[in-house]
Amino acid sequence: MRILCVDIGTGTQDILLYDSQRELENAYQLVLPSPTMRIARAIRRATRERRAVLLTGVTMGGGPCQWAVEDHLRAGLPVYATPEAARTFNDDLEAVAAMGVRVIREDEAMRLDREVVRLELRDFDWAAIRQAFEAFDVPLRPDGIAVAVFDHGAAPPGVSDRKFRFDLLAQRLAERRDLLAFAYRAEEVPPVFTRMRATVETIRRVFDGPVAAMDTAPAAVLGAILDPQVAAWRRCLVVNVGNFHTLAFRLNEGQVEGLFEHHTGFLDGERLDRLLEGLAGGTLRFEEVFEGMGHGAWLWTTAPMAVEGVAVVGPRRGLLRRSRHPVYMAVPGGDMMLAGCFGLLRAFADLYPEFAPKILEAFQGAPRPAPWEVDRE
Structure with a gap:
């Protein structure tokens, strides 16, 4: 079983070809220009x-x-x-x-x-991706495809794109308060997400199997919590510091208790530390983020949380290297840049249960043949 995961960001597109016959760490990976x-x-x-x-x-x-x-x-x-x-x-x-x-x-x-x-x-270029794999004698015949893109949503005229997107995030969490709330089967992507729907339709022109779609930042955060150290924490903050956007979640037993989203270009280490402090302490307000040119903040509870750690992924994670918080640079699957792809793979298992047993087993580190043994089969 093979699942192609493509996380499309501002600076790079990160690609994982999961193969159930290989250890997860031996999956083929590409990090290419977006x-x-x-x-x-x-x-x-x-x-x-x-x-x-x-x-x-x-x-x-x-x-x-x-x-x-x-x-x-x-x-x-x-x-x-x-x-x-x-x-x-x-x-x-x-x-x-x-x-x-x-x-x-x-x-x-x-x-x-x-x-x-x-x-x-187009955000998804099947011909280019296939050519990249086939140049190294890897036929690209996936059983499923999962893709992540950042989508503001189609805001009505006169409505702030920043606020509109954040309202969509909060509405989704009102229905389901875990990170899988941001993943969809291809046919279930809401019409308001015009970029995500366009990407799914592009895939549908070349592939007729199961397709999953997800927002990029939640996909990266979902991938981060697959790191065994992060998975062991009951109460934590998880941050994706992307090239363009930074999104942080407050998690309690895997349930989202709060979040904020900001433009990375308006942040430095000190300001990001303050926002994380407010998120953990229950004092962060929407206006504090929005008026600073971010998207907003949302808290399910204002009770302070004693966090066990702050997991960080994303290409701009260096902003938190001197943080006063207990920062851990998460490396799901041994590769931080593929955090979004690992999150996509986990979401694919949730959306298509028939694929779940092998995918979940892979995340648990089940033994697999060595690559050279697989290639001889």
């Missing part, structure tokens, strides 16, 4: 060459590719985009047009000059 970084580089090449850009495809992650588009426009060069691609920058197409992007129909895009640099937007 799709938005690849598109951003292509746009910047077009800027240097003074060429117009056409964006087609579907809604994907913004950030670097949006910044590249803005720089391209400031250079006085045109950017065209079909409606679904344009929603990468804002679900409100009038707001995209206000940026200077020319939103055009698919038939208009086909008639544009051949000199235009044509870029297809």
Whole structure:
């Protein structure tokens, strides 16, 4: 049994090919540039060459590719985009047009000059991933696929994207107060998550097996608690310090008692320490985070928690290296960068119980043949 897990972040896309015949630590892994970084580089090449850009495809992650588009426009060069691609920058197409992007129909895009640099937007690139594995003689024929993307949700006009996303997180936890609340079967992804749905639909064009989708930060936190040391704690904080977003959960026996989400670029070690102190102490308020340009905070209880530890994952985890809290740099499966993928794999087991026994056994460290013995079979 093989499950392909792809955690798509701002800086990197982290890929795990779980194989039930191998030890989890021997699973094939890739850490590659994120799709938005690849598109951003292509746009910047077009800027240097003074060429117009056409964006087609579907809604994907913004950030670097949006910044590249803005720089391209400031250079006085045109950017065209079909409606679904344009929603990468804002679900409100009038707001995209206000940026200077020319939103055009698919038939208009086909008639544009051949000199235009044509870029297809998508978060999941099956052909590229398959080629990467097959270059090393690993056929990519998974039995299931799990993918994680960060999705603000399609906020109504005039509503803050930051607050809208945070309200969606809190609403989900009102229904189920554990980290698996943020995982969905492909057909169950809410329509409000336009990026996640676009990613799932992209996968569906090339794969007809079971597909799971999850938000990136909860996936990384779920992966972190699979580290045996973190799993042994009853009361703890778990933090994912991503390249763009930082999300921290307060957990009591695996149940979420509180959380906050912030933009990593607005944090330093001292400020992050203060937020964690408020989360553990039950004093953190929504306004404290939101007014500091974060998404918000939510507490189920204001009772102080005596935490046994603070588990940290994420590419910017160095912000907490000098923390005054009892920080532990978690390494689920022996690899911090794959925390999101391990979380995705655990969520896949929950969503598709027929796959659960082997996956859960792998997390418990059940013996497997050595890789060279598997390859001889």
